[in-house]
Amino acid sequence: MAFEPPQRLVRALGETARDGDGWLDGLSEAVRQAVALRGLTVERVQVPGGRSSLVVLVRRADGTPAVLKLAPPRARPEAERAALAHWGGLGAVQLLEADGTAGVLLLERLHPDVSVRSLPESKALLEAAGTLRRLWVEPPADFSFETVDGRTGRQAEAMRASAATDPEVAPLVEAALAARAELLAAPPEHQLLHGTFRQSKVLAGERMPWLAVGPDPLVGECAFDLARLVRDRVEDLIATPSGASTTRRRVKRLAESLDVDQERLRGWTLFRAVESGVRARRVGREQDAELLLEFAGWL
Numbered sequence: 001m002a003f004e005p006p007q008r009l010v011r012a013l014g015e016t017a018r019d020g021d022g023w024l025d026g027l028s029e030a031v032r033q034a035v036a037l038r039g040l041t042v043e044r045v046q047v048p049g050g051r052s053s054l055v056v057l058v059r060r061a062d063g064t065p066a067v068l069k070l071a072p073p074r075a076r077p078e079a080e081r082a083a084l085a086h087w088g089g090l091g092a093v094q095l096l097e098a099d100g101t102a103g104v105l106l107l108e109r110l111h112p113d114v115s116v117r118s119l120p121e122s123k124a125l126l127e128a129a130g131t132l133r134r135l136w137v138e139p140p141a142d143f144s145f146e147t148v149d150g151r152t153g154r155q156a157e158a159m160r161a162s163a164a165t166d167p168e169v170a171p172l173v174e175a176a177l178a179a180r181a182e183l184l185a186a187p188p189e190h191q192l193l194h195g196t197f198r199q200s201k202v203l204a205g206e207r208m209p210w211l212a213v214g215p216d217p218l219v220g221e222c223a224f225d226l227a228r229l230v231r232d233r234v235e236d237l238i239a240t241p242s243g244a245s246t247t248r249r250r251v252k253r254l255a256e257s258l259d260v261d262q263e264r265l266r267g268w269t270l271f272r273a274v275e276s277g278v279r280a281r282r283v284g285r286e287q288d289a290e291l292l293l294e295f296a297g298w299l
Contacts, residue, residue, distance in 0.1 A: 005045075005054055012051035013072070015283040023072035027054060030070055034104045038097075040068060046112050050214060053077070057109065065109035066096060076216060077103045082143040083192060083217035091134030092194075092212045093205075107213075108205070116202040116210055121233060125250070128199050128229055129257055131210050139192040139219045148193070148220025149184055155275045156180060162278045169278055172296055176274035179267040183223075188261075193218050193225040199232045223260045227268035230254060234295050244298040251299075270299040 005027055013024060031054070035042055039061040046055040046067075053071035060066050071077040084095040084105075094108035116124045116131075139145060156177055163173040194201070195216035205211040230250055237243040251269060255262040277292030 006047050006049040008048040008051060009054060027070065030104070031056060031068070034068055034070065034101060037101070038068075038106060040066070052216075053214075055112070057112065067093075067107040067109050067112075069105040069107060071103055071105075073103065076146075077105060079143070079145060079217050080215055081105055082140065082145070083194075083215050086140045086143075086192065087135060087137070089207065089211075091131055091208075092215070093203075094207070108207075108211075110206075110211055110213065111204040114204040115200045117199040117233075121236075124199050125229070125232070125254065126257075127210050128197075128202050128232075129226075129254060131202050131212050132194065132197055132225060132229070133258055135194050135197075135212060135215075136191040136222050136225070139190070145192065146218045147190075148187075148218055148224045151195075151218055152180055152184075152224075152271065152275075155279075158282075159275055159278050162282055166278075166281070169274075169281065169293065172274045172293060173278060176271045176296070180271050183221075183264060183267050183271075188221050188264075190219050191222055193220055193222070195225070196228065197225055198228050221264065222258065223255075223264040224268045224272075226254055226258060226260055226265055227272045230265070230269045231273055231292070231295055234291050238291050238294055243295075247295065247298050266299055270296055273299070 005024060010024065034040075035058065040058040043057040043059065046057060049055050052075040053069050056068040056070075058066050058068045069077075071080070081095065081100075084092055084107075085098055088094075089108070093110060095105065096108060097106040100106060116127050119127060159173045159177065163170040194212055195218045196214065197212065201214050202210045202212055230247070231237070237247055240246065251266050252262055254260070255265045273292050273296040277289045277296060280286075280292060281289035
C-alpha cells in the first residue's frame, strides 16, 4: 500500500525534524501492517489532515466505519490513547481499541469534514466551550501525563533563545514569561486537559452533536486549555478594526461561561500566543507569526 502523505503533514513534521527521525519514510509500511492486523478496508486518507499525524478513513471487518490514526513518537500518541480511554467517549472521540500497536490508534468515525468552525462565530465558541468543559476531569492515577509547568518550561527556553537573537520580539517574550511565572506561582487545582483545543478540534458526531479529537493531553489548570480557544479565527480578528476589543470581550465571555479566572485566562492566552508566534517566526512562517504577535499585543 503505497501513497503520498498529505503535504500539510510533511511540512509540519519538517519544521520539527530531528536527526534519525525516519517516521515518514516508514509510514506506508506502517499503514499496511496496521490495516492488515485489524482486517480493515481503507476508504481514503483524510486530506489536508493534521499537522502531527496521518488519519485514514477505514471500515472494520463488520462494515463499521472507523478512523485509523498513526502518529510519530514526538506527537505523544500513547498519552493520547491514555486520555481517550480515561474520557471514555464523554466529550471526546471514542477509542475503539484499548491496547494496540505503539503509535497507532483505532477511533470512532466522526464527520471529518464538519467541525464546529462551520458554525457562526458566537455559536461555535459556545459549542466548543461546552465540549471542553466535559473533558476537565481528575487525571487517571495510572498514567504520568506531562504538566503545564513542564511543557511551558521547555517552550520558555526556546522563547528566550529566540528573543536573544531577535530583539523585535523580546518585549513580548519578556511579558509572556513574566505572566507564566506569576501564573505558576499559585496554580489552582489540576485537571486533565486536552492540551491543543480549538474549534477545528471539535467534529460533528453521531453519539453526540460535537466531540473533541486530537488531544495532546497534559495536567494543569483549566485556563491554560481555554487560552487557545480565545484566539480562534485570529485572521478574522486582525482584519477587523474592533479586533482588540472583541478579543477582550471574548476573554471575559469565555472565562465567565466556564467559571475560569479572567486574569489567569488572559495571562495564559498571552503566553500561548507569543510562544506560537515566536515558533512560527523561527521556522519561517512569517505571516502566521505576524498575526499571532499582533494579537498578543492586544492582551
